[in-house]
Amino acid sequence: MKQAGLNNSQVRKHNKALFMHLMWRHKRLSKSQLAQLSGLTIPAASKILQALLEEERVQHSSATLSTRGNSNGSFELPAAGAWTLCLCIKPTSIELQLADARLVAQGEYQQITINALTPEQLLAEIEQVWRHTGKQWPKRRINLALAVHGQVDPVTGVSQHMPQAAWRSPLQLKFLLEEKLGVEVRVDNDCVMLALAEKWLNRNALSEFCVINVDYGIGSSFVINGEIFRGNLYGSGQIGHTIIDPQGQRCNCGRQGCLETVASLSTLKQLAQQRTPDAPPLTSRQLLAAWQAGEPWIVAWAQRAAEAIGMSLYNFLNTLNINQIWLYGRSCTFGDSWLQTLVRQIDINPFDPRDALKSRATNVHFGQLDRARQVLGIGYLYVETDPGAG
Numbered sequence: 001m002k003q004a005g006l007n008n009s010q011v012r013k014h015n016k017a018l019f020m021h022l023m024w025r026h027k028r029l030s031k032s033q034l035a036q037l038s039g040l041t042i043p044a045a046s047k048i049l050q051a052l053l054e055e056e057r058v059q060h061s062s063a064t065l066s067t068r069g070n071s072n073g074s075f076e077l078p079a080a081g082a083w084t085l086c087l088c089i090k091p092t093s094i095e096l097q098l099a100d101a102r103l104v105a106q107g108e109y110q111q112i113t114i115n116a117l118t119p120e121q122l123l124a125e126i127e128q129v130w131r132h133t134g135k136q137w138p139k140r141r142i143n144l145a146l147a148v149h150g151q152v153d154p155v156t157g158v159s160q161h162m163p164q165a166a167w168r169s170p171l172q173l174k175f176l177l178e179e180k181l182g183v184e185v186r187v188d189n190d191c192v193m194l195a196l197a198e199k200w201l202n203r204n205a206l207s208e209f210c211v212i213n214v215d216y217g218i219g220s221s222f223v224i225n226g227e228i229f230r231g232n233l234y235g236s237g238q239i240g241h242t243i244i245d246p247q248g249q250r251c252n253c254g255r256q257g258c259l260e261t262v263a264s265l266s267t268l269k270q271l272a273q274q275r276t277p278d279a280p281p282l283t284s285r286q287l288l289a290a291w292q293a294g295e296p297w298i299v300a301w302a303q304r305a306a307e308a309i310g311m312s313l314y315n316f317l318n319t320l321n322i323n324q325i326w327l328y329g330r331s332c333t334f335g336d337s338w339l340q341t342l343v344r345q346i347d348i349n350p351f352d353p354r355d356a357l358k359s360r361a362t363n364v365h366f367g368q369l370d371r372a373r374q375v376l377g378i379g380y381l382y383v384e385t386d387p388g389a390g
Helices: 008-026 031-038 042-054 119-136 173-181 190-201 265-275 284-292 296-320 330-346 371-384
Strands: 059-061 074-076 083-090 093-099 105-113 142-148 151-153 158-161 185-189 209-214 218-224 227-229 324-328 363-366
Touching (some): 008 031, 008 042, 031 042, 031 074, 083 119, 083 371, 093 371, 105 119, 105 371, 119 142, 119 173, 142 173, 142 190, 142 371, 151 185, 158 173, 173 185, 185 190, 185 371, 190 218, 190 227, 190 324, 190 371, 209 330, 218 296, 284 330, 296 330
Parallel strands (some): 083 142, 324 363
Antiparallel strands (some): 083 093, 093 105, 151 158, 218 227
């Protein structure tokens, strides 16, 4: 297949996008830092910065970032522009973190308990949170970025299926909220939120990695060549519905033996209820506390769950060969022994040269971003949709 080279205009466009990517990751950089990070010369960096200044995509700052020689200050993202209220939505809770135009956190991370039994109630709860935030910052235009559990169409902003919801019909979150509030709304899956947080806020993240959220359900999101991979039907990342036991328990998706039926906290809650059917249902927090206290059956279950998750990871690693995996979710409370049990399943991968090439071998880590920065990740949907920044 014939491949064309890049003309001067395309090269300039590429370099400007690269600079904007660096600016969104670092927020403020000097000209020499931009040149170093991009591999360009100082004169070339000057031309790109001048173009971005003229387009008002960056602004000059008097802040000095270098302690050596003469300094002409630094460059930063513009302070003007819409703010973003980042929300992680479930029928039982709303987590929120407000961010300014540079996606720098403003105010404190919060979690609010709700009980939305209908789509209308959920929409009303979101609206109330947005209006309350607007009263605190009356001079700011505040857009919305929503992370939602379950399958989401990020183009239309429709929540196709929310596992913990009492309803089963799709919910047009983007359209209904934009019509009601008159602001821009972005919607995506909560695992995409984690992947965006890692991509933009973790400087140790590689260009290809995976995040796995092991909680009420089990979800994942892949970043390949620096881009979120969603698939044509936006169903990528459904690791919780890989088959572990074909003869196993029936899953909510209709199939039998999905990973979620073996290793999710919802399954642990169901097992606890079966053991003591006459007792009040235990919460995930109570079950995790029982594990910490050494409850034998929960300790044994957690180890089996880690083995099952490791088996699923082994299967897709043989296909995708992603070498960096970040684990999030309340199941991470199970700690290092749980993690090592999971990793042992991956260690049998004959195509992972763990001993020969340590730097390139698969590494599985607990995620290091706190919850505020995790929720902040969904705000980067606005950066991702900017062709000159993502």
